[in-house]
Amino acid sequence: MVKINDELKQILDEPDTLKVLAVNNREGVPHVVFKGTLHAEDNQFVFYDLLQSSEINKNLVNTIWFEKKLAINILSKDRRSFHIVGTPVKSVTAGKYFESVYENIQERFGRDTDLNAIWYIEPEQIQEVSFAYRQAEQREKFPILAHLDQITRRDDDDE
Amino acid sequence: MSINEKTHWREKELSYDQVIDKYPDIPPILALKIDVSRRGIAYTDAAFAKVDSNKHHVEPFNYMIGHGKQISPIGLFLRDGSVICQGHQEVYDWTYRDPYILDVVDDKLVIVDNDRIFEEAKFWEKPDFYDKYTSNGTPMREIASARPQRLTIAPATKCHFWDVPKEGCKYCALFSAHRSANDEGDIRDDKWFSDVTETVEEALKQKGRYASFHMTAGSTLSGKEIFDDEVDLYIKTLKAAERVIDAKKFPVKLVASAFSKKQLQRMYEETAITTYTTDLEVLNKNLFGWVCPGKNRLVGYDEWKHRLYDAVEIFGRGNVDCGIVGGVETAQPNGFEDEQEALNNVLTEAEEIASHGVSFADCVWNTLPGAIFMKQKTPSLEYYVQLALGLAEVRRKNGLYIYTDDYRRCGNHPNTDLARID
Amino acid sequence: MAVKIKKEIADAVNNPDNIKVLASIDRHGNVHVVAKGSITVTEDGRIKYWELLESSQTNKNVTYALWFNKEIAINVITTDRRSYQIKGIPRVNLNAGHEYEENYIKAQEKNENNDLAAVYYIEPTEIIEETYSSRLAEETKKHPLYMHLDRLAKKE
Numbered sequence: 001m002v003k004i005n006d007e008l009k010q011i012l013d014e015p016d017t018l019k020v021l022a023v024n025n026r027e028g029v030p031h032v033v034f035k036g037t038l039h040a041e042d043n044q045f046v047f048y049d050l051l052q053s054s055e056i057n058k059n060l061v062n063t064i065w066f067e068k069k070l071a072i073n074i075l076s077k078d079r080r081s082f083h084i085v086g087t088p089v090k091s092v093t094a095g096k097y098f099e100s101v102y103e104n105i106q107e108r109f110g111r112d113t114d115l116n117a118i119w120y121i122e123p124e125q126i127q128e129v130s131f132a133y134r135q136a137e138q139r140e141k142f143p144i145l146a147h148l149d150q151i152t153r154r155d156d157d158d159e
Numbered sequence: 160m161s162i163n164e165k166t167h168w169r170e171k172e173l174s175y176d177q178v179i180d181k182y183p184d185i186p187p188i189l190a191l192k193i194d195v196s197r198r199g200i201a202y203t204d205a206a207f208a209k210v211d212s213n214k215h216h217v218e219p220f221n222y223m224i225g226h227g228k229q230i231s232p233i234g235l236f237l238r239d240g241s242v243i244c245q246g247h248q249e250v251y252d253w254t255y256r257d258p259y260i261l262d263v264v265d266d267k268l269v270i271v272d273n274d275r276i277f278e279e280a281k282f283w284e285k286p287d288f289y290d291k292y293t294s295n296g297t298p299m300r301e302i303a304s305a306r307p308q309r310l311t312i313a314p315a316t317k318c319h320f321w322d323v324p325k326e327g328c329k330y331c332a333l334f335s336a337h338r339s340a341n342d343e344g345d346i347r348d349d350k351w352f353s354d355v356t357e358t359v360e361e362a363l364k365q366k367g368r369y370a371s372f373h374m375t376a377g378s379t380l381s382g383k384e385i386f387d388d389e390v391d392l393y394i395k396t397l398k399a400a401e402r403v404i405d406a407k408k409f410p411v412k413l414v415a416s417a418f419s420k421k422q423l424q425r426m427y428e429e430t431a432i433t434t435y436t437t438d439l440e441v442l443n444k445n446l447f448g449w450v451c452p453g454k455n456r457l458v459g460y461d462e463w464k465h466r467l468y469d470a471v472e473i474f475g476r477g478n479v480d481c482g483i484v485g486g487v488e489t490a491q492p493n494g495f496e497d498e499q500e501a502l503n504n505v506l507t508e509a510e511e512i513a514s515h516g517v518s519f520a521d522c523v524w525n526t527l528p529g530a531i532f533m534k535q536k537t538p539s540l541e542y543y544v545q546l547a548l549g550l551a552e553v554r555r556k557n558g559l560y561i562y563t564d565d566y567r568r569c570g571n572h573p574n575t576d577l578a579r580i581d
Numbered sequence: 582m583a584v585k586i587k588k589e590i591a592d593a594v595n596n597p598d599n600i601k602v603l604a605s606i607d608r609h610g611n612v613h614v615v616a617k618g619s620i621t622v623t624e625d626g627r628i629k630y631w632e633l634l635e636s637s638q639t640n641k642n643v644t645y646a647l648w649f650n651k652e653i654a655i656n657v658i659t660t661d662r663r664s665y666q667i668k669g670i671p672r673v674n675l676n677a678g679h680e681y682e683e684n685y686i687k688a689q690e691k692n693e694n695n696d697l698a699a700v701y702y703i704e705p706t707e708i709i710e711e712t713y714s715s716r717l718a719e720e721t722k723k724h725p726l727y728m729h730l731d732r733l734a735k736k737e
Contacts, residue, residue: 018658022604022614030612032604032654033711034664050713052727053720071614073602081616102729112717114728129615131633135694138636144410144433144562145635146696147685148310148369151409186648239647240674240699284678307677367685367697368677567635567676580608580645 002123004040008074008082012039016077021047023059023070031055037105038072045072045086045121048105052116060119064088070121073129083129090120162250162257172539175272185544188239191277193543193573195270196523197486199248199258202231206261207247209268209282216283218246218304232282234306234570235261235268242283242307242570245525253534283307286368288361293354302351302358308567309371309412310362312355314396315389317344318377320453325531328440328451330484332529333377344377347392352399360403371568372400375414378454385457389415390422397430408433412563414482417458420469427473434563435470436520438482439463442508449493450484468515476516477560485521485546486538498542506549513557519550520564520572543573550574555581583626583704590665590708591622594657603630605642605653613638620655628655628669628703631688635698643701647671652706664711669703676700 011017019038022030033056038047049057063070064087072084092098093116102115138145163169175194179187210217215232231247248258260271261280270277286305292298304311321327345351362369374396379389393415414436418426426432441450444460454463470479488494488501495501509519523543526533551574554561561575562568569575586594593599597618604614617639619631632640646653650670658664675681676699688695710716720727 018600020602020604020614020616020656022602022612022654024606024610024612028606028610029652029668030604030606030614030654032602032614032656032666034602034656034658051716051720053724054716055709069611071604071612073614073616075600075602075616079616083613083615085611111732114732116727134634134637138634142560142562142636143408144371146370146410147367148372148404148409149363149366150696151406152363152404188648236678238673239644240676281678365682366689367682580641580648 001043002126004043004045004123004126008126009040011074011076011080011082014077018075019047020073020075021056021070022073023056023063024068025055025059026062031059038074041120043123044089045084045123047119047121048101049116049119050105050109050113052114054116057116060088060091064091069124072121080128080130080133083125083127084123085125086121086123088119089122092118092120162254166255168256173541175540178541178544181541182544182548184548186239188237188278189241189547189573189576190540190544191270192237192241192243192576193523193547194540195243195259196245196525196571196573197537197540197543198256199525200235200243200245200261200270201250201258202247203260203262205263206268207231209263212285214282214285216285216289216305234283235270235280236283236307237278237280241566241576243280244306244571249528251528255536286310286362287365288358291361293357295350295354297350297354299354299358299361302354303362305362305369306373306570308369309373309569310359310369311373311375312359312396312400313376314347314374314392315344315376315379317379319380320378320451320457322380323453326453326456327531328454329490329531330440330450330487330524330526332527332533347395352395355396355399356402359400363403371410371412371563372404373412373414373568378416380457384419384422386416386418386422390418390426394426394429397432401431404431406431410434410563410568412436412568414438417454417463417466418470419466420473423466423470423473433474434478434480435474436480436482436564437463437467437470438484439467439512440482440484441487442483442505442512443488446488446490446494450487450490464512467512467517471516476558477518478563479516480518480520480561480564481512482520482522482564484524485543486524487532489538489542490532490535498538501538502542502545502549505546506553509550509553510556513553513559516557516559518554518559518561518564519574520561520569521546521550521574522571523573547573547577551577551581554578582706584706584708586622586626586628586667586705586708590657590667593659593663593665594620594622594628594655594667596659599657599659601655601657603639603643603653603655605639605646606651607638607642608645613642615639617655620657623702626705627672628667628705630701630703631684632698632701633688633695635696637698640698643671644674647674647701653703655703656711662712664713666709666711667705668707668709669705671701671703673702674699675702 021035022032035047074082218233233246235243268280289300382388411432417437447460448455561578566576601620603617652668656666685697688697
């Protein structure tokens, strides 16, 4: 398990941050959705799954049953991006805590909103994948991975 | 009578579909590329009619002599971004397997076998510089050639391993126009180097085309130490290119003789070179002696390997590559008769070499006119698929990259194509 | 079998203000998801995107998907929170030739530091409305019993 640092927690809390969850189905086909409720609690990622019939819910169940992994991407307003590999470790579908979240969800989104489950995901890898960051990393690690006209210009810039 | 009716080759080996079923890790499109490389591809009249020499890369001076009497584009694109480095192949009396067919269906070029359409294909496009001339009046296409993403210059067009008759490599048809004793190959004087500079400058105006600068040549044996003059020639050629490439280091794919550590150090320090390839051709000491007698006599298998390991000390792990002619280890009468035995032998040796930081680039052996081995029978598709998968696994296990000879910077090696998903 | 992308969805994808993400799997089955701003729907109904980084995991995964006819998944979210998921199979990796070079030049016009590893064309196979309100309505219709009873309690 890796630590979710304070910077990432702050980004998660910002209202304009987009959070994406990708989980494979049983046949290994990925399914990807935006999950606005995703946040961090005690070094786990948590989100509220509102629809029992959702494909994501089925896939998460399959993933937790067979100890597979999923992926999360967090995209900040200033285009920084973080990729997380994690494992769902718990799904809460009843109990006092569930009920308190349920009420909270209804206050936020209206009485027509239900709550299927609270999912807890343990992070195993967190990597910054912002484009500028990855581009610099590729340039550093694999300097020959570029077209010759790019390399020529790049050396001009470096001088 | 079709070739199969003569030789019954289809009954003697697993079919394409059987190979795909048996080896689910091989992408079907890559298996097709291997099979086309192995059997060749013959154009129908309709396919030839699609050739537009204003647009397509047709090589008027075909240094791969023997690919056919009719001039065709020198390669094909497949939809996965990979390439087949073959043009139209003629059929000869001794041809053992029917080539694939390149035909036209619904106005599209398609690869066909036994009336089944496999994949759509497109011709390689002509480099923009091809119809231009240097200030010396030299057609630029005589100075440089290209694949879709690499620019190629051949500093020497004579391989001096052929100076002693039949001492050249037996599978090779490269530069076969310059094999006679009196022929020194094309002249490289100051005018030529100046032409190189102008041609490279012109080539780079085509934005997005070139990801690699490639040099290869016949071996030049002369010099105080063997290959010294070859090193000089490559350095001069690179310097000519460097005049118009303003970078300290850039992607250079050099496929050359087995240079000594001192020679390699010199190349690395004096030029922009970043990677190096030298070909052991066949991963078996005894067969090396038979298949490459000149290389064996003048350098030797063990010393060739040793030079590869020395190169890793200079260029780093994964930046040194060894080309092999995949399948030539089954050539008769001295090669392996049993394909499984051949495969085990090659992969065991590959594992040993890779542990020293050397990657592999395997070419699919195709018997070509001009080669001593032109009437040999090449192995089955199954063999080549196993070889590609096996070499890919060797690379993975040893944590090696293969960018210098990959699908983009070369395109002729099924095992390096597999690196795309690592 | 290719499906047609409705104009409303194509417009959402083609709007540069909307965020698009692409999820794909590697050869071991591990899923990966990143934002891909260059995703568009072409006039002939294919999905197109620019892969700018040769070494990216997405590049490897999309190649794998193309080779073995596997599906990838794309999602677009609009500024007014509509969301659509499109599944598709990559069919073409274009990495050389004049059409590629035109895209390369355009990529550099956006940012001169851009290189272009490939242009991918993806055949859409499934389109799913993911906008929460639509999904809720769908679930309510299809699975009316999927709810907590307190929502049915009479109001005092």
